[in-house]
Amino acid sequence: MNKETIRHIAMVNSFNVITSRSSVEEVMEAGIGYFGHEIGGEFDSTEIRRVLKYFESLEMYEYCSELSRIINELDREMPMCECDYPLFDTYSPSEVGCLSCGNPIVKLIE
Numbered sequence: 597m598n599k600e601t602i603r604h605i606a607m608v609n610s611f612n613v614i615t616s617r618s619s620v621e622e623v624m625e626a627g628i629g630y631f632g633h634e635i636g637g638e639f640d641s642t643e644i645r646r647v648l649k650y651f652e653s654l655e656m657y658e659y660c661s662e663l664s665r666i667i668n669e670l671d672r673e674m675p676m677c678e679c680d681y682p683l684f685d686t687y688s689p690s691e692v693g694c695l696s697c698g699n700p701i702v703k704l705i706e
């Protein structure tokens with residue numbers, strides 16, 4: 597198997613895990629534990645975008661539309677402050693919220 601094929605397998609594995617078709621454990625047990633996204637934490641929409649870009653480059657648009665839908669859901673769940681001049685006066689260990697818009701300025705991932 598060449599590097600390109602391994603990368604492709606990694607992306608397909610990521611797609612299957614991100615879309616809940618299979619689990620990381622199942623992929624590992626099958627002996628092809630390559631992934632195109634960071635495993636072991638919460639999915640991050642930036643990482644899913646990287647997988648999406650890959651399938652875009654292959655023009656696999658059905659894969660892309662499923663991933664886009666998931667990215668949109670994640671972004672809706674996690675609104676972030678987009679103020680140019682955010683205001684805040686409390687510092688929580690997990691989140692610093694903006695007083696102007698009420699959304700987090702930074703979210704720290706455990």
Ligand SMILES: [Zn+2]
Binds near residue numbers: 678679682694
């Ligand atoms: Zn704000």
